[in-house]
Amino acid sequence: MSAAVLCTGTELTRGELVNTNATWLAEQLTTLGFEIGVIETVGDDRNRIAAALVRLGREHDVIVCTGGLGPTTDDLTTEVAASVLGVPLVRDEPSLEKIRARFRRSGRTMTASNEKQADFPRGAAILPNENGTAPGFSVTLGRAVAAFLPGVPSEMKAMFAASVVPRLAGFTRPEAHQIRLRTYGLPESAVNDRLRGIEATHGVTIGYRARIPEIEVKVFASGEQAEGRVVAATADVRAALGDAIYAHGDTTFPATLLAELGVRKATLALAESCTGGLVAELLTDVPGSSRVFLGGVVAYSNASKSALLGVDAALLDAHGAVSEPVARAMAEGARARFGSTFAASVTGVAGPDGGTADKPVGLVHFAVASGRGTSAKAVNFGGNRSDVRKRSAFAVLALLRRALSEELP
Amino acid sequence: MSAAVLCTGTELTRGELVNTNATWLAEQLTTLGFEIGVIETVGDDRNRIAAALVRLGREHDVIVCTGGLGPTTDDLTTEVAASVLGVPLVRDEPSLEKIRARFRRSGRTMTASNEKQADFPRGAAILPNENGTAPGFSVTLGRAVAAFLPGVPSEMKAMFAASVVPRLAGFTRPEAHQIRLRTYGLPESAVNDRLRGIEATHGVTIGYRARIPEIEVKVFASGEQAEGRVVAATADVRAALGDAIYAHGDTTFPATLLAELGVRKATLALAESCTGGLVAELLTDVPGSSRVFLGGVVAYSNASKSALLGVDAALLDAHGAVSEPVARAMAEGARARFGSTFAASVTGVAGPDGGTADKPVGLVHFAVASGRGTSAKAVNFGGNRSDVRKRSAFAVLALLRRALSEELP
Numbered sequence: 001m002s003a004a005v006l007c008t009g010t011e012l013t014r015g016e017l018v019n020t021n022a023t024w025l026a027e028q029l030t031t032l033g034f035e036i037g038v039i040e041t042v043g044d045d046r047n048r049i050a051a052a053l054v055r056l057g058r059e060h061d062v063i064v065c066t067g068g069l070g071p072t073t074d075d076l077t078t079e080v081a082a083s084v085l086g087v088p089l090v091r092d093e094p095s096l097e098k099i100r101a102r103f104r105r106s107g108r109t110m111t112a113s114n115e116k117q118a119d120f121p122r123g124a125a126i127l128p129n130e131n132g133t134a135p136g137f138s139v140t141l142g143r144a145v146a147a148f149l150p151g152v153p154s155e156m157k158a159m160f161a162a163s164v165v166p167r168l169a170g171f172t173r174p175e176a177h178q179i180r181l182r183t184y185g186l187p188e189s190a191v192n193d194r195l196r197g198i199e200a201t202h203g204v205t206i207g208y209r210a211r212i213p214e215i216e217v218k219v220f221a222s223g224e225q226a227e228g229r230v231v232a233a234t235a236d237v238r239a240a241l242g243d244a245i246y247a248h249g250d251t252t253f254p255a256t257l258l259a260e261l262g263v264r265k266a267t268l269a270l271a272e273s274c275t276g277g278l279v280a281e282l283l284t285d286v287p288g289s290s291r292v293f294l295g296g297v298v299a300y301s302n303a304s305k306s307a308l309l310g311v312d313a314a315l316l317d318a319h320g321a322v323s324e325p326v327a328r329a330m331a332e333g334a335r336a337r338f339g340s341t342f343a344a345s346v347t348g349v350a351g352p353d354g355g356t357a358d359k360p361v362g363l364v365h366f367a368v369a370s371g372r373g374t375s376a377k378a379v380n381f382g383g384n385r386s387d388v389r390k391r392s393a394f395a396v397l398a399l400l401r402r403a404l405s406e407e408l409p
Numbered sequence: 410m411s412a413a414v415l416c417t418g419t420e421l422t423r424g425e426l427v428n429t430n431a432t433w434l435a436e437q438l439t440t441l442g443f444e445i446g447v448i449e450t451v452g453d454d455r456n457r458i459a460a461a462l463v464r465l466g467r468e469h470d471v472i473v474c475t476g477g478l479g480p481t482t483d484d485l486t487t488e489v490a491a492s493v494l495g496v497p498l499v500r501d502e503p504s505l506e507k508i509r510a511r512f513r514r515s516g517r518t519m520t521a522s523n524e525k526q527a528d529f530p531r532g533a534a535i536l537p538n539e540n541g542t543a544p545g546f547s548v549t550l551g552r553a554v555a556a557f558l559p560g561v562p563s564e565m566k567a568m569f570a571a572s573v574v575p576r577l578a579g580f581t582r583p584e585a586h587q588i589r590l591r592t593y594g595l596p597e598s599a600v601n602d603r604l605r606g607i608e609a610t611h612g613v614t615i616g617y618r619a620r621i622p623e624i625e626v627k628v629f630a631s632g633e634q635a636e637g638r639v640v641a642a643t644a645d646v647r648a649a650l651g652d653a654i655y656a657h658g659d660t661t662f663p664a665t666l667l668a669e670l671g672v673r674k675a676t677l678a679l680a681e682s683c684t685g686g687l688v689a690e691l692l693t694d695v696p697g698s699s700r701v702f703l704g705g706v707v708a709y710s711n712a713s714k715s716a717l718l719g720v721d722a723a724l725l726d727a728h729g730a731v732s733e734p735v736a737r738a739m740a741e742g743a744r745a746r747f748g749s750t751f752a753a754s755v756t757g758v759a760g761p762d763g764g765t766a767d768k769p770v771g772l773v774h775f776a777v778a779s780g781r782g783t784s785a786k787a788v789n790f791g792g793n794r795s796d797v798r799k800r801s802a803f804a805v806l807a808l809l810r811r812a813l814s815e816e817l818p
Contacts, residue, residue: 011616011617012432012435012448013435013439013444013445013446013447013448014435014439014445014616015431015432015433015434015435015436015437015438015439015445016436016616016618016627017432017618017619018427018428018429019427019428019431019432019448022424022428022450023421023424023427023428024424025424026421026422026423026424027423027424027425029424030422030423030424035422035452036422036423036424036452037422037451037454037457038422038450038451038457038461039422039428039449039450039451040447040448040449040450041431041447041448042446042447042448043444043445043446045446048446048447052447207420207423207425208425209425209426210426218425269713270707272686274693275690275693276689276690276693276694276698276702277681277686277687277690277693277705277707278686278690278693279686280685280686280689280707281684281685281686281687281689284686284687284707284709284798285685285794285795285798287760287761287762288762289685289709290709293685293709294709294710294712294713295706295707295708295709295710295717296686296706296707297704297705297706297707298679298686298693298706299704300693300698300699300702300703300704301704301747303703303747303748304678304703304704304746304747307746307747307748308704308706308717308746308747337713337716337717338710338712338713338716338717339712339716350693351696352696353696353697385694385696386694389693389694
C-alpha cells in the first residue's frame with residue numbers, strides 16, 4: 001500500500017519553517033504499514049497544488065495533505081481540491097455553527113473570512129477539529145483516499161488519530177505490530193552493524209531515529225504472525241545491543257535514570273562546569289523530577305567552584321579546573337551541600353577556545369560521589385562545543401546509572 | 410526563476426529523520442532570489458528517483474538534489490542520474506585518489522564499495538567534498554541545472570556554498586539584498602500585524618522564522634535598487650517593532666545580553682528553580698560566556714534554596730517558594746555567593762502538577778539583584794511545562810537586559 005504526504009505553505013517552500021508535520025505523518029503511516037512513495041511540499045499556489053493532487057491521486061492509495069485550510073486568501077487547498085474533483089464548494093451549516101461557537105467561547109470576533117472554513121467540496125466527508133477553527137475533509141481523488149488536515153501540528157495530529165486512522169482501516173493490515181527500543185552509548189553505525197541480518201531472518205523492518213546521542217530502534221512487521229515475528233526479532237536485537245538498550249517506548253535516558261533513583265528512594269545533586277546547566281536542564285525537563293533531583297551548582301568560574309562547592313583553591317592551582325581531583329572534589333562538595341544520596345560532576349574543555357596540548361578541547365572529567373566513595377572517569381569527545389556539551393551530559397548520566405546499579409541493586 | 414529541491418532517502422520517507430536539509434536549502438535558494446516550486450522527498454527507489462528527476466527537469470530552472478551518494482547498495486542517485494541522462498558512469502581517477510587519501514589519513518580501511526563514489530555520469534562537473542568521502546556533481550537535466558550533493562548536512566552545506574552558489578550566478582540577480590532582524594517579546598501574530606503593508610509599500614518580501622519565543626524577520630528584495638528598497642523597508646520594520654528588535658544577523662538573545670554585560674565589564678550569576686538550569690544552559694551555549702557568566706545555582710528543593718543561596722527558611726514558610734520575597738532573596742543570595750555585578754532568579758510552577766488556585770501552573774516570579782537594589786516581576790505564562798520553562802528563561806534574560814540598560818548605560 002502506497003501513501004503520499006502533501007504539505008502546502010509558502011513558509012515551508014521559503015525555508016522559514018522546518019517541516020516536522022511531514023516527518024510525523026511519514027512515521028505514523030509507516031507504522032500503519034504504508035510505504036511512503038513521496039513527501040511533497042508546494043507553496044500556496046493554485047496550479048502547483050492542483051498538479052500535485054492530480055498526480056498523487058494517480059499514483060498512490062492514500063494521500064494525506066496538510067495546510068491551506070485557514071481563513072486567509074493564501075489558504076487555497078479546499079478550493080483547489082473542489083476544482084480538481086470538478087465539484088462545487090458547499091457550505092456546511094453545522095461546521096459553521098461550531099466555528100461561531102468557538103469564537104464566542106474565546107471572546108474573539110469572527111470575521112467573514114472565517115466563514116469559508118465551513119466550505120467543503122460537495123460529497124466530502126467532514127473531519128472535525130476539536131482544537132481549532134479549521135475542520136478537515138476526506139474525498140476520493142483518482143484511486144486515492146485523500147484526507148485534508150490543517151497545518152497547525154497539534155490540530156493536525158489530533159485529527160489524524162481521531163479521523164484519518166479509522167478511515168485507513170481498509171488499507172492497513174490489522175496484524176501490524178511494532179516495538180520501539182531506546183539505546184544510548186553506541187554510534188549509529190555500530191547499532192546498524194550489530195543488527196545486520198535480523199530483518200531478513202525474521203521478516204521484519206528495522207527503523208532508526210537518531211536524537212544524538214540517543215538512538216531509537218523500531219522493529220516493525222505486518223501481515224500474518226506479525227507480533228510473533230516482531231517479538232522474536234526484538235529478542236535478537238536485545239541480544240545484539242545488550243546494555244545499550246535502556247528502555248522501550250517513549251522514555252528518555254534522563255527519565256530512566258530518575259525513575260531508577262526514585263524506586264531506590266535515592267536523591268541527586270549536580271556540580272556542572274562545562275555543561276553549564278545542561279545536565280540539570282535535561283533532568284528537570286522530566287515532570288516530577290523534583291522528587292529525586294534536589295538541585296545543582298553551575299560553577300563556571302574557579303572562584304565559584306571554591307565558594308559554592310568548597311573545592312580547595314590549592315587543588316585548583318595544582319591540577320587545574322579540568323582534572324580528576326577537581327571533578328572528585330566538585331561531586332563531593334555538591335553531595336555535602338545538597339545532602340543528596342548521589343552527586344555527579346562534570347568539568348571539561350567545551351571549546352572553541354581554552355584547549356591546550358595537555359587538555360585539548362573535548363577533554364571532560366566526570367565524577368560520581370555517594371556514601372560508598374567517589375568514582376571518576378575522563379573522556380575526550382573531540383567535536384564542537386555543542387556536541388561536547390551534549391555528549392558530556394549523557395555520559396555523566398550514564399556514569400550515575402552505573403554507580404546506582406552497583407550500589408543499590 | 411524556479412528551483413526545486415529533491416531529497417532522497419528511505420530514512421526520510423519513513424519519518425526517521427526530520428528533513429532539515431530541505432529547509433536549509435529552501436532558505437538559501439529563496440535568499441538567492443529563487444521561487445521554490447516544490448520540495449520533494451522520495452525513498453531509495455530507482456523508479457521514483459528517476460521519475461522525479463525527469464519531471465523536475467522539465468518544470469524548473471534549478472534542481473538541488475541531496476542524498477544517495479554514499480557507498481552502499483541503497484545509494485542510487487548517481488546511477489539513476491546517469492540513466493536518466495542516457496550516459497554511462499565514468500570513474501574519475503583524481504576523485505578516487507582523494508577518497509583513498511581520506512581513508513589513509515583517518516586510518517580506516519577503504520572497501521571496494523567506496524570506489525563507486527568516484528563514478529559520475531559522463532560529462533558531469535565534479536563538485537569536491539572537503540568534509541567527507543562523497544563528491545557531488547552537476548549536470549544539465551532537461552532545462553535545469555541539477556546539482557547533486559550528499560545528505561550529510563555539514564558536507565552538503567559546505568558544498569552548496571563553495572560549488573553550487575557560483576554555478577547559479579547566471580540565474581540569480583546580483584542586486585538581491587536581504588537584512589535579517591531578531592525579535593523577542595511579541596507573539597508571531599503581532600509581529601505579522603505590525604508589518605502589514607510594508608511588503609507592498611516597498612516592493613520587498615518579508616519572511617518569518619519562529620524559534621519560540623524568538624522570531625526572526627527577513628526583509629528581502631531582488632532586482633533594481635534592491636538594497637535601497639530593503640533598507641527603506643527595514644526602517645519601517647524597525648519603527649513598527651521598536652524594542653522588540655534586539656539584534657540583526659545570527660546573534661541570539663542570550664549572546665546579545667552577554668555582549669552587553671561584557672562591554673560594561675559586568676558579571677552575572679543565576680539562581681534557578683523552575684527553569685532547572687535552562688537559563689544557565691542558554692548562556693553557556695554561547696562561546697566565551699565564561700568571561701561574563703560566573704555560575705548559578707539550580708535550587709530545586711526548598712532546603713537547597715536555604716543551604717546554597719541563604720534563603721531564610723522562615724521566608725519560604727511564610728510565602729512559599731513561588732513568591733516575590735523568595736525570588737528576591739534567591740537573586741540576592743546568588744549575587745552575594747558568586748560576587749557578581751548582577752544576579753537573576755526564577756521561581757515558578759512549571760507543571761504539570763503542583764499548581765494551586767493561588768499559584769497556578771505557569772505562574773513565575775523573577776528578580777534581578779545589583780548594587781542598586783533588587784527588582785522583581787511576576788508573569789503567568791500558562792501552557793505546558795516545556796513552554797513555561799522556555800518562556801521563563803527568556804523573560805529573566807529580558808528583565809536582566811532592562812536592569813542593565815537602566816543602570817549602566
